Amino acid sequence: MKSASTLSSAFLQSAGQALPEPLLALRANRASALTDLLLPTRRTENWKYSAKHLKLTDEMASSLPLNASAGAEADIQGYTVVLVNGVVRPEASNYPALEGLSIQRFSDLNGDDAELAADLLGKSISDQPAKHGSINLSLLNAARFEDGLLIQLQPGTVLDQPLFVVHHTSASHSGSAFPCILVAAGSNSQLTLVEDYVSSGESPVMVNTATEFSLGDGANVTSVRLNTEGQNVQHMGTTGVRQQRNSRFESHSVGFGGTLRRHDLHVRLEGEGAECKLNGVVVTQGTQHYDNHTTIEHIAAHCNSEESYRNIAADKSHAIFNGRIHIHQDAQKSNANMSNKNLLLTNGAEIDSKPELEIYADDVKCAHGATIGQLDNDSIFYLVSRGLSPRDAKVLLTMAFINELVAQIPVEQVRDTANTGLNQFFDQAFQEV
Amino acid sequence: MLSIKNLHASVEGKQILKGINLEIKAGEVHAIMGPNGSGKSTLSQVLAGNDAFEVTEGEVTLNGDNLLELPTEARAREGVFLAFQYPVEIPGVSNLQFLRTAVNAMRKHQGKDDMNAAEFMKLAKEVSKQVDLDPAFLKRGVNEGFSGGEKKRNEIMQALLLQPKLAILDETDSGLDIDALKVVSDGVNALRAPDRAILMITHYQRLLDHIVPDYVHVLADGKIIKSGGRELALELEAKGYGWLGVKDNTTASH
Ligand SMILES: Nc1ncnc2c1ncn2[C@@H]1O[C@H](COP(=O)(O)OP(=O)(O)O)[C@@H](O)[C@H]1O
């Protein structure tokens, strides 16, 4: 048995982008806390399936160029902020000066805003999984971010259209990027944030992301996450959410597989009457890998959570869903619903689904279900007997499996991109020989 | 049109069809009757190309072309249509989208342009009225939550939309009440045409009161044991399958 190795110290060296003092101090503090960080192995509980895909070489330790220019992604209609290699590119960005809305890059923060960012950073992610014998590589983001975005909505501010944040990783050579977004949504404010992860270049790189949402009373935030990065990108993303009274959080994620894709989503329902809805669609093919871990913590009473994740795996790919619901002792009248449905398109593909429930309150409603199935041959024959090609028949059946979730994505442009990606996936997966 | 010679087929190693011979000409309507388990559905599935069934001997041609060589979708595009005895429910796939994809696959094969959504909707509404199905069914999943009778009417509606050369109707009459039987029969009669052949499979004679066949064949234990005109159906009704020395645990009449 090979003993666990520690993370190379090279991964704790930042490149030195100018940042306000409170953030520099926080980053140095986080980096020193990670000097003994163990790399996960297959024995690490929350890395059981993904550890073997993690390949962190010393060439990947250094930050990718901080001044790389943006690509062609700027043709998005609407409010856009572009980050390249984790650094905000104001010249490629386009967003309104709206009363009550402030979008600032970390390097521009000063005074109270810098303090606020330092205060929010890591608050919804923290080191929670440590007690499970797990390893949280997302902590690396707080030790290494070079820049980031602080988005603040004053109470009652409503953004009239989605804000796109495009995370472009330019992999012209090996290295890492650590994009970071903090959202402070004041009471009764409303925001739809689209995070679009894309890449160019072929070198092996790591993208380690952190997105943290803090929702005030009655705030309504929708987070859309789309991942179409190249195969060369090892993606480790974390989203942390803290919700106060009567706030509502929705998450819609669409992921296409890669060498290593991992997303950890952690929602804390801290105020009474808060509710969240988490939808996720993942498709993998070839030897791709995608690992979704979600945690919903019902901390206050009278909160609702609704979760639906669907995986489709083709060829020899591997998709994983791990969904944890933790209902705290005081969270009476909690309502939690979790569903995970999976579709295996070949015998060589693998899907692992693991619901975890920890319930410490006695008056709760909690339902969960997981299924793994294959396309039904009788259904395929029926469709093909009407003249449909086997490809079209399989596409109709596969889309039927995820349509409901794709249709719920509240941003048309994301639905279109998702459908384009799905069609490419089908062309590969249902190739007619 | 259709020529079946010495057709043998098995499923899961079990021989079901044991030498079927049948010639159907354009414009004719043939009925195949026979007790449960005699192989009627197997014959229809083999003709449509279900590869769960293995053809072990014999040949089938459609207008001279070897049908058995073609994959299922190519048979459909050449004009073979099977109304299933048990149509599958496919939740989540809209009937409308499915039907339009099917019609356009057929049109493409015939070198015609695609029908757009509006044109197709108009056509589909007309045809659904012809089989007395509420057009609201078009918006539902394929056969999703349909009653037995609605499923059968949906099958006939598809035949009317796709205008096949050879329509095989597998017990399209079973499970229908008198009114629905009338609607379905009217639909089938509307399909009768000089350039089209119809193969009707039925367990009961009552369908043949509405759709008068040119020929009747009796299938038992994987073979056609008797052929005749429509009077054969009446004789079967009067005397039961036992008259032909065939065991049947249900009655032939209704
Ligand atoms: N998929 C199948 N697997 C195994 N046996 C089958 C299958 N389909 C049909 N059979 C068997 O083949 C025989 C003929 O069935 P079928 O063609 O459905 O008869 P019919 O339609 O005349 O009632 C029956 O004994 C039936 O059990």
Ligand SMILES: [Mg+2]
């Ligand atoms: Mg049958």
